[in-house]
Amino acid sequence: MEITMVCHRPEGLDQLEALTNFSKKELQVLYRGFKNECPSGVVNEDTFKQIYAQFFPHGDASTYAHYLFNAFDTAHSGSIKFEDFVTALSILLRGSITEKLQWTFNLYDINRDGYINKEVEMTDIVRAIYDMMGKYTYPVLKNDAPKQHVEAFFQKMDKNRDGVVTLDEFIYSCQ
Secondary structure (H helix, E strand, O other): OOOOOOOOOOOOHHHHHHHOOOOHHHHHHHHHHHHHHOOOOEEEHHHHHHHHHOOOOOOOOHHHHHHHHHHHOOOOOOEEEHHHHHHHHHHHHHOOHHHHHHHHHHHHOOOOOOEEEHHHHHHHHHHHHHHHHOOOOOOOOOOOHHHHHHHHHHHHHOOOOOOEEEHHHHHHHHO
């Protein structure tokens, strides 16, 4: 029995070079690494989690990797193509401060409603970050540390005290 694999080929290098802040040479190197990890040309969420977990061997990176995967998967297709990966990487590594903050806001805005709320989104993200860092951090973290971080975040970011942080509040506070 033969197993066929659907492979994805990325857009042309010229087009990707125009869309990103990478040179053709850099795109070729990135593509080789991407294809090495994902021969089909796309990454599903499980594979993404496995790759990401390697960077955090002492913690559980699965929840944070889920949120990160969703931020990379802008088409909400359930997979990340090379174009998605390299576009996000371009913003994160070489984008303007505003572009980086917009991308980060979208990562935190889990339900995509244009706001970061305290109870669900920010609490879930912070808890996922603490889980990813693991139990063996130094200094040892207190159990209420995630809650304290969320409170501090909202004290700083929620300028009009309406219980949510907008993109404008987020960018203003971070800058």
